[in-house]
Amino acid sequence: MQGLHLTADLGGVDASLAPMRDAGALAALCHAAVAQSGLTGVAELFHRFAPDDPQSGVTGVVLLAESHLAVHTWPELGGVTLDVYVCNYGTDNSAKAEALLDALLKAFAPRDAEVQRLSRAAAATPAV
């Protein structure tokens, strides 16, 4: 069970973009990006930290059959963090993970982005 975990930390994102503050808009963006990538969403949770505060950020998680997508927004900082984690148990989902990350990077159009690629262990092998 090897996995690929992509992280992206974005700066200089336009705080007026709807997914920065609106949980429904972030959900719609994530749905479209997951579907386009060929990954499979199975459950989701979108949460706005302080619904009465127009500066409040949003967090969203989509559980994938292949692992998960997580997005946190900080409109007051123009910041967004992205996590795309896929296990490659049975099939290599790396290209789909990269496609999902690319779609989200295009949507948030940051001034700066630091992308890291973490290869996750094959620790969980069946006992022999």
Added chain:
Amino acid sequence: MQGLHLTADLGGVDASLAPMRDAGALAALCHAAVAQSGLTGVAELFHRFAPDDPQSGVTGVVLLAESHLAVHTWPELGGVTLDVYVCNYGTDNSAKAEALLDALLKAFAPRDAEVQRLSRAAAATPAV
């Protein structure tokens, strides 16, 4: 906005442990570990992939005021993956993140664990 992301990929976990297959047991474990660490849960999602299949694994996500915890179990492989991500915006939550990971490692008592520590960017700084 700097952050610390801890990942742990576990092997050789006893598949008969309740949190490996039971979403309620995994939720209870995560609640206790989050509270003990001093981090703050704000929303959560626990999902069992195939409720009718006794081999089915569970995924859980706890959204934290400080970012998120994610757990995936694979009972058929004796495997668990853990993610603890905290932003350190305003205060350094690194020690709490390590405490949360430690509590979960103790609970799953794996034969093998590969832990990685990823320092996440300060990309999202306020525009000057």
